[in-house]
Amino acid sequence: MPSFALLVAGALTLCLLIAFAPFIPDAHAEGSIKIEDAWARVTIPSRPAAGYMVIYNRGDQLDRVVSGTSALVERVEIHTHIMDEGVMRMRRVDKVDVPGGAEVKFAPGGFHLMMFGLKRALKKGDFLPVTLIFEKAGKVEVEFRVGRP
Numbered sequence: 001m002p003s004f005a006l007l008v009a010g011a012l013t014l015c016l017l018i019a020f021a022p023f024i025p026d027a028h029a030e031g032s033i034k035i036e037d038a039w040a041r042v043t044i045p046s047r048p049a050a051g052y053m054v055i056y057n058r059g060d061q062l063d064r065v066v067s068g069t070s071a072l073v074e075r076v077e078i079h080t081h082i083m084d085e086g087v088m089r090m091r092r093v094d095k096v097d098v099p100g101g102a103e104v105k106f107a108p109g110g111f112h113l114m115m116f117g118l119k120r121a122l123k124k125g126d127f128l129p130v131t132l133i134f135e136k137a138g139k140v141e142v143e144f145r146v147g148r149p
């Protein structure tokens, strides 16, 4: 019969495992691509939503994000901002390189995901699930928290 001390030690270990699970490397990541700090702007249904994040490539080979889909929107595009005769404009891009061992930021004024045809309004605190497609890593699921962090 296990001693009381053993039971307590077992319970403590379980609590620690649960508490630290998010910090164990690879606990939630599949493959070499990891996405963090994903957020989307609050929107009204008639306007597209913009999504931002940081993409980490922990592998040693170049990968590329090439597209995305979401059940909550009709179309996901990858955009960047360029200076066109002194005016900031958005431009659609086919892909974004994420070199091995590097990180690429999607942030206001730069790369972003543009999500057209929202099927319902998003409010602060909601989550917008998006499946990103990478050339090598394949599908990577991302939850965009709605509202500026």
Ligand SMILES: [Cu+2]
Residues within 6 Å of the ligand: 079, 080, 090, 091, 112, 113, 114
């Ligand atoms: Cu855009």
